[in-house]
Amino acid sequence: KDIENIPTIIVQGRYDIVCPPITAYKLHKKMHHSRLQFVDIAGHSAFDTGIAKALVEATNEFLK
Numbered sequence: 532k533d534i535e536n537i538p539t540i541i542v543q544g545r546y547d548i549v550c551p552p553i554t555a556y557k558l559h560k561k562m563h564h565s566r567l568q569f570v571d572i573a574g575h576s577a578f579d580t581g582i583a584k585a586l587v588e589a590t591n592e593f594l595k
Contacts, residue, residue, distance in 0.1 A: 534562070535562045537562075537564060538564045538565075539565040540565070540566050540589035540592065541555050541558060541559055541562075541566070542582060542589060543555035543568070543569050544570050544574045544575055544581070544582055545569050545572070546572075547575040548575070568589070570585050
């Protein structure tokens with residue numbers, strides 16, 4: 532319950548078959564201070580170019 536109010540950016544690959552996008556959406560709906568960001572051309576790997584870029588951008592947002 533405490534985690535739902537932590538500011539969070541959820542990065543989700545549109546073609547992720549390990550953790551389907553609906554899972555990220557359901558998590559986002561439960562976490563009131565979250566933002567869900569879909570990466571169009573990406574799967575599950577953090578090494579996908581789009582995912583890596585989105586994760587770096589999300590991390591940089593929290594540095595501000």
